[in-house]
Amino acid sequence: MNYLQIAGFLDNSLTNGEGLRSVVYVSGCNHKCKGCHNEAMQDYDYGDKVLIEEVLQRIKNNIPVVKGVTFSGGEPFEQAQVLSRLASEIRKLDLNIWCYTGFTFEEITNDISNNKQWMELLNQIDILVDGRFEEGKKDRKLKYKGSSNQRIIDVKKSLEKREVILFIP
Template sequence: MKLQIGGFLDNSLVNGDGMRSVLFVSGCIHNCESCQNQLMQSFDYGDSVLVGDILKKIVKNVPIIKGVTFSGGEPFESALALSKLSEGIRKQGLNIWCYSGYTYDEIINSEDKDKLGLLKFIDVLIDGKFHEELRTDASKYTGSSNQRIIDVQKSISENKIVLWE
């Protein structure tokens, strides 16, 4: 299975908690004003890469990294391929963070099995579209005040949104 990616960082300290690899997927339907990664909105941007090859790049960074972050583009537009990748990431004992323009509620109430399948692998979700008029630097992981940092596994088990601490 292949994934269209716009970029890959071996290690980063700004895309989630701790040292992590970051995968930027291509393709987004949200079209947020002042998007940080406008080029990656195109589903054709970047390179088509085998999921297994991406996993090999991630594995090379273990034990330096403690997790992987999915960004983009919109990761949930590539949910099936990212679920396959997430299986391999989990086997490495790494956590998964994900930035999405979708809200947690939109994903959890979706009838899209692929999106729901991906959500089950994610530890922390930064949800919601970026809104220029709500831009803030109050949190180092969000860009606008409408975005939330959600502990997905606790939210699923408690059947309510639980914010990450």
């Protein structure tokens, strides 16, 4: 599979992770969080089916302006296999990768026996913003996350230490 179902693409953003970055919004999400900021993107058919190479070229066109790429959505881990391949190519460009997910770090790492593709994607990510959006915990003052239950996780350190290590922006 060389295609991603994407809901949108931002060439540059300052609100979807640290520094100026490109953002890939994937389609499809089963979390159905009440008050979801990207509700239309929950539909698996929303947006366009795009070749990985096309997405990669668009990211390359933004270098050296952008310093990283963010995967958002929708739910990136729903397209883990294809995003993992894209992430591997992004790594070669020396860009950092952030990813927003409704799954928790623990759900991703505990379910690797059922879905090793999740771990392959997780291993490519620098910073993971995890947890479902909770409308009752929404706080517009929070940096890089929508609700206070969500965590900003340093993935490499967390995998090394085998415990969640928070990233402080």
